[in-house]
Amino acid sequence: MSSTLRQLIWPLAALALLLGFNAAFHPSFFHFQIHDGRLSGSIIDVLNQGAPVLLLALGMTLVIGTGGIDLSVGAIMAVAGAVAAAALREHAPVALAIAAALGAGAAAGVWNGSLVTLAGIPPIIATLILMVAGRGVAQLITHGETLLIKSDSAFNVIGRGVILGVPVPILIFLAAALGLSILVRLTALGLFIEAIGGNEQASRYAGVRVGPIRLAVYLLMGVLAAAAGLIDAADIAAADANNSGLYLELDAILAVVIGGTALTGGRFTLLGSIIGAIIIQTLSTTILSFGRNMPVELNLVIKAAVVLVVCLLQSSELRRLLTRTWRRSQ
Amino acid sequence: MTAALRRNWPLLGTALVLVVLYAAASLAFPGFASLYQFAHLFDDNATLGLAAVGMTFVILSGGIDLSVGAVIALASMVLALLMKDGGWSIWAAVPAVLAMGAALGACMGAIIHVFRLPPFLVTLAGMFLARGAALLLTPDKRIEMSSKAEIESLSSVLIQNFNLPAMVFLAAVALAWAALRFTRFGRTVYAIGSDESAARLMGLPTASTRIGIYAISALCATAGGIVQVIGTGAGDASAALLLELDAIAAVVIGGTVLAGGRGSVIGTLLGVLILAIITAIPSYHGTLNSWWTKIAIGLLLLVFVLLQRLSQRWAAGKT
Known part of the structure; x- marks a missing residue:
C-alpha cells in the first residue's frame, strides 16, 4: 500500500497544486449546484468533459503496461x-448502433493486436498504420460529411443524459474504471500484463501466454476508444470524421x-x-474559466511545460545529476 | 552482388512501387505523364518532402x-509576422526563422540526450509548444502575405517547370544524401541507430550528433514552413496538422527501418513521390475521394512494414 501511495504522490501533489490555485483565485470552481435535476459545477464539468480522455487513459494504461503504445x-x-451515426441514419435501433460502434472498436483493437503479436511489428508502428488509415475509413463511412444525429434521438443520452443528477459520461467512465480495476486486480491479468511489460522473454518462459494477453489488451483499448467516440458523437449530436478524437491519443498517453x-x-x-x-x-x-482575458491556445503551451x-521528474538521469551536484557542494 | 542486392532491396521495392504507380496513373489519366505534372508532384509536396528529409535523420538514429x-506552422507564422508587422526584408527574416527552428530542435535533442527521455514525449512537448505559440501569435491565426512584392517575385520563379519550393526540396535531398554518405556526422547517425552504446564506446560524439539530428529535423521543417509561405502566400497557424504522420510514412515507405540504423534519404525521396502520386490521383479521378488516399497510404505502410519484418527474419535466419 505504501508503495502505491509513493507512486501516486507526485501526480496527487500536482493535482492539489492545481486545485489550490483555483481555490485561491477562482473560488467558484468548487461550487456545486443542482440545475434542473442535474448536478453542475466546474468539478462536474471536468469529469464530464474529461470522460473520453479518462476512458482512453484507462485502456492506454494497460497497453503501456505491456510495454506497448x-x-x-x-x-x-x-x-x-x-x-453509430451511419447506423442511426439508416434508422437502426439505438442499441444496434451502439453495438456496431463498439464492435468496430473491438475489430480495430484486434487488428492492432494482431499486427503486434502475430506479425511482431513494434506497437508504435503497428498502431501508426491505423492512425493514418483510420480517419480515412471514418470519412469513407460518413462520405466525407459531418453526419448529424437527430437531436431528439435517445442515442444522445450517452453524451448529454443525466441519471440521478449525474451526467451519463461520468457514469460510463466510473463503470469502466470499476470493471477494469476488478479485472486486473482480482484476476491474474494485471500480474501478467506487468510481467510482459517487465520482461517479455522471462514471462514467456514462465508460461505466461504473451500473445493472447497482448491481443486482449489491444482489444480492450479498442472498445474503450469506441466508447469514448460514442460519448463525443452523442455530446455534439454529430459524427465528425476529421476532428473527433484529434490528438486525443496524445492526451491519453500523457495522462498515463x-x-x-x-x-x-x-x-x-x-x-x-x-x-x-x-x-x-x-x-x-x-x-x-479564467476565460475572456486568457486565450484557449495557452492551454497547449502550458501542456508542453507540464x-x-x-x-x-521521472528521469533518473536528472536525479543522478542533482545528487552529484548536491554531494559536491557538501 | 547478392550482398548489395540484399542490402538495397527495400529501396528497390520502393522504386518498383513508384514506377508501377506512375505508369498506371499515366496510362489511366491522359496528361499525367508530362513534365509539367511531374514538376507539380514536387511543388505540391515540397513542405512534406522537406519535413520527411529531416525525419529521415531522426528515424535513422532510432528516434521519432x-x-x-x-514547427512548420510556427515558422510560417513567424516569417509572415516578421515581414508584415516587423517590416523585415525576406533576406533578413528567412535566416532568423531558420535559426529559431534549428535552436528549437537543438533544445529538444539536448533534452532527449542529457536526460535520457523518450524522443516521443519530448517532441510531443515540442509539438504542443510550437502549435500553441503559433496560435497565440495573432488573434486571427492567419497572416495574408500574397500582396508582398518579395513573396510574389519568389513565388513566380520557375526553372523547367520546377518552382522555388520544389527546388529547395530537391536541394535538401541532395545535401542530406551527401551529409549521410560522406561525413563523419552521417556515419555517426547510422551508428547511433544501430547500437547507441557501441557508438559511445567507440568514442563517437553521440551527444553533439543527437543534438544535430533534432536540429536538422526542425531546420528542415522550418524550411518547409518558409516554402509554404512562398507557395500559398500566407502564414497559417493551423497548417500542417498531422503532417508528421505523412512524413513518417514517407520515410518508412522509403525503406528506412523505424528501429534505426538502416535506410537512405533517396528512399525518402521515392517515398514522398509515392505519397504525392497517391494524393494527386483523386484530383484526376472524379469518383475517387480524398479519404481513399489515407487508406491507401495506411495499406502501403502496412505492406512495407511487413516486408521489413520479413527481411529482418530472413537476415536473422542467414547468420
Missing part, C-alpha cells in the same frame, strides 16, 4: 462515431505518463492515470 | 519527431 485511439473514436506509469512498461497504476487525465482536463477547464516537467 | 507539423 496505441497511437490509433483518436482515429478509432472517429470510426466508432461514424459507424503523468500518472506515474513508465513508457517502458512493467508496473502500471490505473488510479494514477485517472489522476493524470483529471490533471489534464482541470488545466483546460481552469484556463477556460509534459516536460513530469518527464524530467 | 512528432513536432514537425507544428
Whole structure:
C-alpha cells in the first residue's frame, strides 16, 4: 500500500497544486449546484468533459503496461462515431448502433493486436498504420460529411443524459474504471500484463501466454476508444470524421505518463492515470474559466511545460545529476 | 552482388512501387505523364518532402519527431509576422526563422540526450509548444502575405517547370544524401541507430550528433514552413496538422527501418513521390475521394512494414 501511495504522490501533489490555485483565485470552481435535476459545477464539468480522455487513459494504461503504445485511439473514436451515426441514419435501433460502434472498436483493437503479436511489428508502428488509415475509413463511412444525429434521438443520452443528477459520461467512465480495476486486480491479468511489460522473454518462459494477453489488451483499448467516440458523437449530436478524437491519443498517453506509469512498461497504476487525465482536463477547464482575458491556445503551451516537467521528474538521469551536484557542494 | 542486392532491396521495392504507380496513373489519366505534372508532384509536396528529409535523420538514429507539423506552422507564422508587422526584408527574416527552428530542435535533442527521455514525449512537448505559440501569435491565426512584392517575385520563379519550393526540396535531398554518405556526422547517425552504446564506446560524439539530428529535423521543417509561405502566400497557424504522420510514412515507405540504423534519404525521396502520386490521383479521378488516399497510404505502410519484418527474419535466419 505504501508503495502505491509513493507512486501516486507526485501526480496527487500536482493535482492539489492545481486545485489550490483555483481555490485561491477562482473560488467558484468548487461550487456545486443542482440545475434542473442535474448536478453542475466546474468539478462536474471536468469529469464530464474529461470522460473520453479518462476512458482512453484507462485502456492506454494497460497497453503501456505491456510495454506497448496505441497511437490509433483518436482515429478509432472517429470510426466508432461514424459507424453509430451511419447506423442511426439508416434508422437502426439505438442499441444496434451502439453495438456496431463498439464492435468496430473491438475489430480495430484486434487488428492492432494482431499486427503486434502475430506479425511482431513494434506497437508504435503497428498502431501508426491505423492512425493514418483510420480517419480515412471514418470519412469513407460518413462520405466525407459531418453526419448529424437527430437531436431528439435517445442515442444522445450517452453524451448529454443525466441519471440521478449525474451526467451519463461520468457514469460510463466510473463503470469502466470499476470493471477494469476488478479485472486486473482480482484476476491474474494485471500480474501478467506487468510481467510482459517487465520482461517479455522471462514471462514467456514462465508460461505466461504473451500473445493472447497482448491481443486482449489491444482489444480492450479498442472498445474503450469506441466508447469514448460514442460519448463525443452523442455530446455534439454529430459524427465528425476529421476532428473527433484529434490528438486525443496524445492526451491519453500523457495522462498515463503523468500518472506515474513508465513508457517502458512493467508496473502500471490505473488510479494514477485517472489522476493524470483529471490533471489534464482541470488545466483546460481552469484556463477556460479564467476565460475572456486568457486565450484557449495557452492551454497547449502550458501542456508542453507540464509534459516536460513530469518527464524530467521521472528521469533518473536528472536525479543522478542533482545528487552529484548536491554531494559536491557538501 | 547478392550482398548489395540484399542490402538495397527495400529501396528497390520502393522504386518498383513508384514506377508501377506512375505508369498506371499515366496510362489511366491522359496528361499525367508530362513534365509539367511531374514538376507539380514536387511543388505540391515540397513542405512534406522537406519535413520527411529531416525525419529521415531522426528515424535513422532510432528516434521519432512528432513536432514537425507544428514547427512548420510556427515558422510560417513567424516569417509572415516578421515581414508584415516587423517590416523585415525576406533576406533578413528567412535566416532568423531558420535559426529559431534549428535552436528549437537543438533544445529538444539536448533534452532527449542529457536526460535520457523518450524522443516521443519530448517532441510531443515540442509539438504542443510550437502549435500553441503559433496560435497565440495573432488573434486571427492567419497572416495574408500574397500582396508582398518579395513573396510574389519568389513565388513566380520557375526553372523547367520546377518552382522555388520544389527546388529547395530537391536541394535538401541532395545535401542530406551527401551529409549521410560522406561525413563523419552521417556515419555517426547510422551508428547511433544501430547500437547507441557501441557508438559511445567507440568514442563517437553521440551527444553533439543527437543534438544535430533534432536540429536538422526542425531546420528542415522550418524550411518547409518558409516554402509554404512562398507557395500559398500566407502564414497559417493551423497548417500542417498531422503532417508528421505523412512524413513518417514517407520515410518508412522509403525503406528506412523505424528501429534505426538502416535506410537512405533517396528512399525518402521515392517515398514522398509515392505519397504525392497517391494524393494527386483523386484530383484526376472524379469518383475517387480524398479519404481513399489515407487508406491507401495506411495499406502501403502496412505492406512495407511487413516486408521489413520479413527481411529482418530472413537476415536473422542467414547468420
